[in-house]
Amino acid sequence: xxxxxxxxxxxxxxxxxxxxxxxxxxxxxxxxxxxxxxxxxxxxxxxxxxxxxxxxxxxxxxxxxxxxxxxxxxxxxxxxxxxxxxxxxxxxxxxxxxxxxxxxxxxxxxxxxxxxxxxxxxxxxxxxxxxxxxxxxxxxxxxxxxxxxxxxxxxxxxxxxxxxxxxxxxxxxxxxxxxxxxxxxxxxxxxxxxxxxxxxxxxxxxxxxxxxxxxxxxxxxxxxxxxxxxxxxxxxxxxxxxxxxxxxxxxxxxxxxxxxxxxxxxxxxxxxxxxxxxxxxxxxxxxxxxxxxxxxxxxxxxxxxxxxxxxxxxxxxxxxxxxxxxxxxxxxxxxxxxxxxxxxxxxxxxxxxxxxxxxxxxxxxxxxxxxxxxxxxxxxxxxxxxxxxxxxxxxxxxxxxxxxxxxxxxxxxxxxxxxxxxxxxxxxxxxxxxxxxxx
Amino acid sequence: xxxxxxxxxxxxxxxxxxxxxxxxxxxxxxxxxxxxxxxxxxxxxxxxxxxxxxxxxxxxxxxxxxxxxxxxxxxxxxxxxxxxxxxxxxxxxxxxxxxxxxxxxxxxxxxxxxxxxxxxxxxxxxxxxxxxxxxxxxxxxxxxxxxxxxxxxxxxxxxxxxxxxxxxxxxxxxxxxxxxxxxxxxxxxxxxxxxxxxxxxxxxxxxxxxxxxxxxxxxxxxxxxxxxxxxxxxxxxxxxxxxxxxxxxxxxxxxxxxxxxxxxxxxxxxxxxxxxxxxxxxxxxxxxxxxxxxxxxxxxxxxxxxxxxxxxxxxxxxxxxxxxxxxxxxxxxxxxxxxxxxxxxxxxxxxxxxxxxxxxxxxxxxxxxxxxxxxxxxxxxxxxxxxxxxxxxxxxxxxxxxxxxxxxxxxxxxxxxxxxxxxxxxxxxxxxxxxxxxxxxxxxxxxxxxxxxxxxxxxxxxxxxxxxxxxxxxxxxxxxxx
Numbered sequence: 012x013x014x015x016x017x018x019x020x021x022x023x024x025x026x027x028x029x030x031x032x033x034x035x036x037x038x039x040x041x042x043x044x045x046x047x048x049x050x051x052x053x054x055x056x057x058x059x060x061x062x063x064x065x066x067x068x069x070x071x072x073x074x075x076x077x078x079x080x081x082x083x084x085x086x087x088x089x090x091x092x093x094x095x096x097x098x099x100x101x102x103x104x105x106x107x108x109x110x111x112x113x114x115x116x117x118x119x120x121x122x123x124x125x126x127x128x129x130x131x132x133x134x135x136x137x138x139x140x141x142x143x144x145x146x147x148x149x150x151x152x153x154x155x156x157x158x159x160x161x162x163x164x165x166x167x168x169x170x171x172x173x174x175x176x177x178x179x180x181x182x183x184x185x186x187x188x189x190x191x192x193x194x195x196x197x198x199x200x201x202x203x204x205x206x207x208x209x210x211x212x213x214x215x216x217x218x219x220x221x222x223x224x225x226x227x228x229x230x231x232x233x234x235x236x237x238x239x240x241x242x243x244x245x246x247x248x249x250x251x252x253x254x255x256x257x258x259x260x261x262x263x264x265x266x267x268x269x270x271x272x273x274x275x276x277x278x279x280x281x282x283x284x285x286x287x288x289x290x291x292x293x294x295x296x297x298x299x300x301x302x303x304x305x306x307x308x309x310x311x312x313x314x315x316x317x318x319x320x321x322x323x324x325x326x327x328x329x330x331x332x333x334x335x336x337x338x339x340x341x342x343x344x345x346x347x348x349x350x351x352x353x354x355x356x357x358x359x360x361x362x363x364x365x366x367x368x369x370x371x372x373x374x375x376x377x378x379x380x381x382x383x384x385x386x387x388x389x390x391x392x393x394x395x396x397x398x399x400x401x402x403x404x405x406x407x408x409x410x411x412x413x414x415x416x417x418x419x420x421x422x423x424x425x426x427x428x429x430x431x432x433x434x435x436x437x438x439x440x441x442x443x444x445x446x447x448x449x450x
Numbered sequence: 451x452x453x454x455x456x457x458x459x460x461x462x463x464x465x466x467x468x469x470x471x472x473x474x475x476x477x478x479x480x481x482x483x484x485x486x487x488x489x490x491x492x493x494x495x496x497x498x499x500x501x502x503x504x505x506x507x508x509x510x511x512x513x514x515x516x517x518x519x520x521x522x523x524x525x526x527x528x529x530x531x532x533x534x535x536x537x538x539x540x541x542x543x544x545x546x547x548x549x550x551x552x553x554x555x556x557x558x559x560x561x562x563x564x565x566x567x568x569x570x571x572x573x574x575x576x577x578x579x580x581x582x583x584x585x586x587x588x589x590x591x592x593x594x595x596x597x598x599x600x601x602x603x604x605x606x607x608x609x610x611x612x613x614x615x616x617x618x619x620x621x622x623x624x625x626x627x628x629x630x631x632x633x634x635x636x637x638x639x640x641x642x643x644x645x646x647x648x649x650x651x652x653x654x655x656x657x658x659x660x661x662x663x664x665x666x667x668x669x670x671x672x673x674x675x676x677x678x679x680x681x682x683x684x685x686x687x688x689x690x691x692x693x694x695x696x697x698x699x700x701x702x703x704x705x706x707x708x709x710x711x712x713x714x715x716x717x718x719x720x721x722x723x724x725x726x727x728x729x730x731x732x733x734x735x736x737x738x739x740x741x742x743x744x745x746x747x748x749x750x751x752x753x754x755x756x757x758x759x760x761x762x763x764x765x766x767x768x769x770x771x772x773x774x775x776x777x778x779x780x781x782x783x784x785x786x787x788x789x790x791x792x793x794x795x796x797x798x799x800x801x802x803x804x805x806x807x808x809x810x811x812x813x814x815x816x817x818x819x820x821x822x823x824x825x826x827x828x829x830x831x832x833x834x835x836x837x838x839x840x841x842x843x844x845x846x847x848x849x850x851x852x853x854x855x856x857x858x859x860x861x862x863x864x865x866x867x868x869x870x871x872x873x874x875x876x877x878x879x880x881x882x883x884x885x886x887x888x889x890x891x892x893x894x895x896x897x898x899x900x901x902x903x904x905x906x907x908x909x910x911x912x913x914x915x916x917x918x919x920x921x922x923x924x925x926x927x928x929x930x931x932x
Contacts, residue, residue, distance in 0.1 A: 050521075054860075341849070353864040356831070366855040367523075368874050371846035375874040379859055381829075382867035 025124035028155060028189070031136050035151035042145035049143055051273075054329035054361040055300045060215050060243035060269050065185035089422040091173040091203060092117070098178055099188030099216070100156045108159070114166040115200065116159070120189060123159035130161060134193055138221045138249040140275055140304075147247055150219045154189035158220075162198035162228075171201040171231075171420050178208040178216070178242065190220040192230070196253075199229040201419065206236045206244060206267075214242040222250040224258050226280065231419050233261040235427065236270055240295055243269040254280030254309070261418055263427055264291040264299050265434060273302035278312040278340075289318040290414035292434050293326035293358075300329040305347075307340040307370075316347040319414050321407060321435070322358035333365040334375055341370050347377035352384065352410060384410075407435050467724055469691035473559040477665050479538040484531055486510060489637050492537050496606050496640070499613065509626040509636030516630045522764055522793040523822040523854055526735065527698070534700055536638045538665040559662070579604060579643040579659045581672055591655065601646040602657055605673055608644035615646055619677055623706040623743045623770070631702040631737040631764075635671045639704065642672035647682040647713070656685050656912055661703075663692035663723075663734070669700035676706070678713035680746065685716040687915060690759070692724040696732045698761060703738045711746025711773065716754070718911050719767075720919055723759035730789025730818070733761025740767035744776030744802075752779040753796065754910045756919040761790060766824065768797035771805035771833075778807040781907040785923060786819025786851070795825035795842075795856075800833040800866070809840035812904050814923075815851035822854040829866040836863060842872040845903055847896070897924045 044061050045052040092111055101107060101119035108118030108126055116123075124131050139147060158174055178186065194200050208214055224230045236244055244267050250258050262272045276285040291299040305314045320328045334345045351360045364377045384406045392402035411431050418424040480491055489510045493503040518529070579590075579602065595602050601612060608616050626636040643659040663670050678684055692699065701723065709715050717740075726733025736759075742751035753767040769778030780796040798807035813821040823842045844853030855872045877899050885895030901908070901920055908916050 338849070351861075353861065353866075356864055358864065359860075359862045361861070362859045364855075364857060364870065364872075366844075366872060366874055367852070368844070368846070368854060369852040371849045371851065371876045373846075373874060373876070376872060377855070378869070378871040379857070380867075380869045381859060381861040382869075383864060 025121055027124055027131055027135050028120075032152050035148040038148035039145050039152055042143065042148065045144050045146065051141070051144060051302055051331060053363070054327075054331070055271055055298065057269070063183065063213060063215070065213070065215065066182040089173070089420070089426070091171045092168070093173045093175065095175045095177055096158065096188070098180060098184060099154075099176070099186045099218075111168050111172075113168040114163055115168045115172075115198075116161040117172060118159055120157045120159045120191065121155075123161070123191070127161060130193060131159075131191065134191060134221065134223050136221070138223065138251040138277065139219070140249065140277075144247075146217050146245060147219065150187045150189060150217050150247070153187040154219070157189040157191070159190070160192045160200065160202065162194045162200045164195045164225075165197040166195075167199045171203045173203040173205065176204065176206045176216075178206075178214045178238065179210045180212055180214075181210070183213040184215075186214065186216045188216070188218050190218065192220065192222040194222070194224050194228045194230045196225040197227050198225065201231040202233070203420065203423065204232065204234045206234070206238055208238040208242045211239065211241065214238070216242070216244045216246075218244075218246045220246065220248045222248065222258070224250065224252045224256045226253045227255045228253070229257045231259050233418055233420065233423065234263065234272070236262070236264045236267050238267040240266075240268040240297065242267055245269075245271045246273065248272070248274045249277070250275065250285070251277045251279055252283045252285060254282060256280065256283045257285075259286040259417070259419070260288065261414075262289040262301065263415075263418075264289070265430055267297065267299070269298050271300040271302065274304075276303070276305045276314065278305070278307050278309055278314065281309045282311045283309070284313045286314070286417070287316045288414050288417045290411055290431075291320045291328060292411070292431065293320065293328055294323040295326060296324070297326045298328070299326070301331070303332040305334050305345060307334070307336045307343045307345065310339060310341045310343070312340065313344045314346070317414060317417070318349045319410060320351045320360065321354065321411065322351065322360055323354040325355075325357045327359040328361070330362040330364065330379070332363070332377075333367060334377070336368040336370050336373055336375060338369045341372045343370060343373040343375065345373070345375045349379040350410070351381045352407065353381060404435055408432060411435075467694055469693075469722065469724075472693040473555060473664050477538050477540050479535050479665060479668070482533055482535050482667065484534070484536055484638065488536055492638060492640060495537065496609075498606075498609055501617065502609055505620070505626065506637050509633050510638075512627055513630070513633040513637055516633060518630050522824070523820065523856070524762055524764065524791045524793050526762055529700065529735065531634075533667070535665065535668040536671070537640055538668040540664070559664075579657075581641055581643070581659060581661045595653075598651055598654070599648040600651060600653060601644065603644055605639075605642040605644050605675070608675070612644070612646070615677065616644070616675070619675055619706070619708055621706075623708060623741050624704050624739050629739060632704050632739040635673060635702050635704045635739070639671045639673040642674045642703070644675050645684065645686070646677045647679060647684045649679045650681045652682065653684040656687055658687040658689070661688070661690035663699055663701065666695065667697065667699070669702065671701075672703050674703070674705040676715060676717070677708045678710060678715045680710045681712040683714045685912060686718070687912060688717070688719045689722070691722050692734055694724050694727070694732065698733060698735055700735050701737070701760075705738070705740040705767075707742030707751055709742065709744050709746065709749035709751050709776075712748045713746065714750040714752075715742065716752045717742070717767070718915055719755040719757075720911075720915055720922065721755065721757045721759050721763070722922060725759045725790050726761040726788065728788050730761070733790070734759065736760035736763045736765065738765040740765065741770065742768070742778075743770040744773045744778065744805075746776075747773040747802070748775045749773050750777040750779075752781075752910070754781045754907065755783070755794075756908070756911070756922065757782065757784040757792060757794060758922045760792075763790075763792040763794055765794045766796055768799070769807065770799045770801065771807065772801045774802040775804045776802055777805070780807075780809045780811070781910045782811045783814070783904040783907045783919075783923070784812070784821055785814045786816070786821045788817040788819065791820045793822040793824055795823045797826040798828070798838060800827075800829045800836040800838070802833060804835040805833055806836070807838045809838070809842070810906055811840075811842040812907055813842070813844040813853050814847065814900060814904070815844070815853050816847040818850050820852045820854070822856060823872070824856040826858040826860070827868055827870070828860045829863050829868065831862045833863050834865045836866040836868075838866075838868045840870040842870075843903070844872070844874040845900070846874065846876045900924075
């Protein structure tokens, strides 16, 4: 596909994308699609999704965009600036690259390369790690558009920016989108990314998001993943932080046939802080995996990781987290926690929380549990007249809420609470406007 | 009184490896290298039956197809497997029937190591199988134990005298195809201990094997097989030392334990191979495969290890919990100082219902040491009610060492409860200050705190070993302060 589509790629894509394509594709050919022999994919089997023959896909048709525009987010009271991406592409037209009040630029990578060539040059393909995962060079080789956000020095936009990633097509497609977020010194940015599939075709998304967080800057990202069981979603997020910065990442995976979120937090400057949260609810044949690496290379940094999962039916979950503290990263304070509840006989959870520490003046701890609801807590509730089903729901909801409460946007927090509640009750958890009856 | 104190202090702070001497004794060695002929030669030297040779050759042919594993968090120089002597034996008259037949030079060696082979001198009631290089020198208390039906002898003797037992259990826990080093061991293993506890017998004394590497350029490949029949109990100890040399020497052992219904096996190791000098030169490469199977219901296997020696340690004593209600335990203290590296931990495989496992691992790194815990807790679909608790703490002394934790948890049953927790930190300045304030020097304070930290594990050791282990901890960390 790479060779046959080359001309289309090269013609339509920005020069900087093309520059890395060849070597990235060679890397991909060398590494191949990660199989279970790759330590990071030990518990995640991509075969079912990657062995499918996806159609060639280069750019959406205008009618697809019109279809997409009918979609609207229905979260009440959610005060955000909103933008819709279709299959990883921006609609052509005036929304190509816009400046929000406060001076933050949002738009398509294609437009960004023209308007900010030096900036893209400086940050594109710079924060990528993990030389063993073939999907990363595959994205570099094939991506031709994606989201670009640029918050220049000391800019603040009070509302979150919401990006709705829609998947809609009449063919089965493999989407490769490439995002770049640059938050310069002193700037603040909150990003909400929602994934929806609005047609029942098979989709596979392989996303890379590179984030640069400058000195004293603040960046938050919340991902809400709600796709049907025929879709696969693989994300790689690389967050690079400078001195005195703050970053947080929330991955809420409510639905999806295969979801794998990989997040790298690189604490490159002193006194910075990073948080990684994740919650997943899996049932049917779903597989949801979270991979996190927090890399402490500078002293006096704090990090937390909190990942929770509830597994039902034949679903499986995986967690693979690592705290790495380099030699000079003294006075590091790092915490990692992964808790899982298994509800059915056939569900399965594999967890691999890891510490790799080369500095001595540190406080690092981690914990992992796989189990059921606490019998004593259940008894306590039942002895107060709450029936068994309700008591279980309350406990599960409390379990999930520990992650949800870290979502920095209140309206969204309530909405997620609500979705999780519904999901745990066995009611439909997708947004009402979802066109796909996937349950 | 004061003199005594000085002596103790001296002993504790001398800090050198005490067991680094070489015994000058006539040793029979075969040429370096590993070929099919060498395997046949070893087998011939030991006058083994045909089935044993077949087993070795099968393993050897399989080994040729394997590669040395590289997944561990260790930096190991390339090992030339053709540059090792696979068989070295102190020359002695055939079959020492009594102690007077044993070479006095050998006796002296073991005396010096604090392992008395003379039964009457024994106060502690420990039966010892002493292994030097490739062969077993002497097994004490054999007759006393035989009266109770307990078989405790060297592996070679077991092959000759109890072939049905050996054939039944050999490689039943660690198959010859298991891993690179276990396969190598299966092909060339020279000796080791064999122990069988019959039904309903509670072994009255501690059984122990002491391993000593003496000859230059040899590798030690011993194999231990421990069978506890129904409702029996045994506590087993293992100790080891080697001379100080600039070359690295290879030690690749296999230990197999079978616990039948209601049996309990306690296996303790104090590993004190030569760790190499302060520049990281020399030392033993310790690649050991240890595994026990709780075959029957209500059985229990408990591993306790204190790892202070070796340049490189690669060791994962494991339990396969097949019987219902069976229990597996793993208690470990691993110390790495100077340039030592350790990648150690355990595997708990829960197969039976209501199986329980406990893992307590304490890592201490100092100097340039790298210490990793790597463990697997696996709960299979049928293991209803399985329970695991793991705790892995790491202590860092110095800013050039590393401590790592790589747990793997795989759960396939909804009624299982698996918990893992780990912390990494250094000794608190406030703790040291508290001790200093009370007139305890920083050095001693650290010894105190480290011993307190490791206490949970050391308490699990038999008493004689516990004292030894505490001293060892202090010596291993000598010079790591400041």
